Amino acid sequence: MKKSFLYQLILIFVINVTLVGCVFNPNMKDNFPPVSRNNETIMQAFYWEMGTGEYLKNYPEEENLWLLLAQKAPELSEVGITALWLPPANKGAAGGYDVGYGTYDLWDLGEFNQKGTTRTKYGTKKELESAIAALHDKGIKVYYDAALNHRMGADATEIVKLKGQDQTISAWTVFNFPGRNNKYSEMKWNWQHFDGENWNLFEGKTWDWTFYMDNDYLMGLDVDYENPEVQKDVTDWGKWIINEIGFDGFRLDAAKHIDYRFINSWIDDIQNNSDKDVFFVGEAWIEDVSELARFLERVDNEDLKVFDFPLRSFFVDMIDGADLRNLEYVGLVNKFAYKDKAVTFVDNHDTNRDGEKDGILRRKYQAYAYILTREHGTPVVFWKDYYIWGMKEELDKLLLARKYFAYGPGYEVDNNDEDVYSYVRAGLDEVEGDGLVLMISDGESGEIISKRINSRQPNTTFYDYTGHVQGNIITDERGYGDFKVKKSENEGWSVWVPVIE
Numbered sequence: 492m493k494k495s496f497l498y499q500l501i502l503i504f505v506i507n508v509t510l511v512g513c514v515f516n517p518n519m520k521d522n523f524p525p526v527s528r529n530n531e532t533i534m535q536a537f538y539w540e541m542g543t544g545e546y547l548k549n550y551p552e553e554e555n556l557w558l559l560l561a562q563k564a565p566e567l568s569e570v571g572i573t574a575l576w577l578p579p580a581n582k583g584a585a586g587g588y589d590v591g592y593g594t595y596d597l598w599d600l601g602e603f604n605q606k607g608t609t610r611t612k613y614g615t616k617k618e619l620e621s622a623i624a625a626l627h628d629k630g631i632k633v634y635y636d637a638a639l640n641h642r643m644g645a646d647a648t649e650i651v652k653l654k655g656q657d658q659t660i661s662a663w664t665v666f667n668f669p670g671r672n673n674k675y676s677e678m679k680w681n682w683q684h685f686d687g688e689n690w691n692l693f694e695g696k697t698w699d700w701t702f703y704m705d706n707d708y709l710m711g712l713d714v715d716y717e718n719p720e721v722q723k724d725v726t727d728w729g730k731w732i733i734n735e736i737g738f739d740g741f742r743l744d745a746a747k748h749i750d751y752r753f754i755n756s757w758i759d760d761i762q763n764n765s766d767k768d769v770f771f772v773g774e775a776w777i778e779d780v781s782e783l784a785r786f787l788e789r790v791d792n793e794d795l796k797v798f799d800f801p802l803r804s805f806f807v808d809m810i811d812g813a814d815l816r817n818l819e820y821v822g823l824v825n826k827f828a829y830k831d832k833a834v835t836f837v838d839n840h841d842t843n844r845d846g847e848k849d850g851i852l853r854r855k856y857q858a859y860a861y862i863l864t865r866e867h868g869t870p871v872v873f874w875k876d877y878y879i880w881g882m883k884e885e886l887d888k889l890l891l892a893r894k895y896f897a898y899g900p901g902y903e904v905d906n907n908d909e910d911v912y913s914y915v916r917a918g919l920d921e922v923e924g925d926g927l928v929l930m931i932s933d934g935e936s937g938e939i940i941s942k943r944i945n946s947r948q949p950n951t952t953f954y955d956y957t958g959h960v961q962g963n964i965i966t967d968e969r970g971y972g973d974f975k976v977k978k979s980e981n982e983g984w985s986v987w988v989p990v991i992e
């Protein structure tokens with residue numbers, strides 16, 4: 492008696508482990524439908540403190556980012572990363588310590604001994620080109636972070652007259668790029684290529700036309716994009732980055748401080764001179780969704796996307812609990828004509844910076860689950876979240892859910908409430924086994940909530956790919972099933988996907 496009871500127990504245990512193993516092991520390829528289209532997913536491949544202080548001690552490999560990215564290409568491709576947003580790859584005023592936004596020489600990608608170093612913070616031009624080749628080899632595109640608004644670290648001074656003032660000043664406005672010796676571009680910069688410094692206009696200058704009027708100045712020497720020599724050099728550079736260096740797109744830093752007429756023509760000039768479908772995303776830090784849409788209208792270029800700061804504002808609200816019914820409406824990603832202009836994200840190098848900005852500290856997975864399953868928008872995963880804050884394991888599940896299941900039309904449901912938001916991807920007609928039901932909760936009671944939801948997939952068996960809710964759900968002949976999510980900060984997201992027979 493005793494022995495057979497034990498056998499039964501063991502049998503039950505083995506069966507359960509086998510079942511759970513089959514159903515919940517995300518590494519089992521048999522559980523995936525074929526990928527017929529490729530969902531785009533960007534990773535921001537850096538953070539502000541990378542390669543410094545404690546981070547350098549704990550992650551020494553990040554000191555040579557270009558080498559590291561080449562190594563990471565296979566594993567990133569595996570989980571569905573299709574593009575990397577790299578930090579500014581050109582020489583900054585602070586040389587090897589410059590994160591990259593203190594633009595000194597756009598044409599020096601770690602090739603010339605300038606500002607006390609040949610390499611940049613991230614490596615040499617050769618290493619960069621090897622990384623691009625390795626990433627392309629795995630089907631991953633590479634986007635350049637272009638900080639075009641200003642210049643810093645001039646090589647010499649000259650006498651400059653300020654607008655409307657009698658006296659002259661000695662200003663650091665001369666850029667000779669002595670280490671580059673005219674390679675790639677012969678242009679030298681002087682005060683005439685800038686509008687001013689510290690809000691002081693130089694003689695004969697006017698501030699450029701920016702989205703908010705009189706908002707041209709941000710920092711350093713403000714580049715004058717009304718100057719034809721400047722226009723030509725920066726446009727030539729953009730074409731060189733795409734056509735010669737091999738990048739596939741740009742992030743435009745501080746886009747609301749740059750002449751929008753120039754942004755428009757710059758994008759056209761680069762797009763029209765490349766075989767690629769070049770990707771452009773502007774950083775216009777505008778949290779009001781109508782204003783952000785207005786920014787797009789002002790630049791008026793079909794190819795420009797923008798980061799969805801308004802959506803992120805809602806993720807900030809979610810930290811302390813928000814009415815989740817609003818997830819149907821918030822952000823540029825839900826604004827009708829602009830849905831696919833949205834580049835959705837949760838945190839970046841500015842919103843999470845040590846000692847300055849904490850970032851999204853709670854319900855971050857819920858935010859990621861939202862952007863990674865949505866029909867519209869191009870989501871970004873932040874390197875610091877993924878590799879440093881220990882979110883890789885759980886994010887991989889969401890990334891794989893995106894890669895294999897997040898296809899077909901997106902449907903809102905009609906029974907959301909303050910604590911539970913659900914959303915359906917119907918799957919593609921031509922693919923067997925894709926589609927999903929997303930459920931997000933910002934509740935805390937720990938109870939499992941059930942919602943009757945039309946999955947758009949009749950007679951289909953679903954399981955929660957995150958593993959937070961156990962068991963299968965079988966839909967009826969109309970596609971309805973009782974889908975579940977846990978009211979929990981740490982487990983309150985479920986992605987129900989079809990069981991592949």
Ligand code: CA
Nearest residue numbers: 697698699717
């Ligand atoms: Ca100007």
Ligand code: CA
Nearest residue numbers: 707708713748
């Ligand atoms: Ca400016």
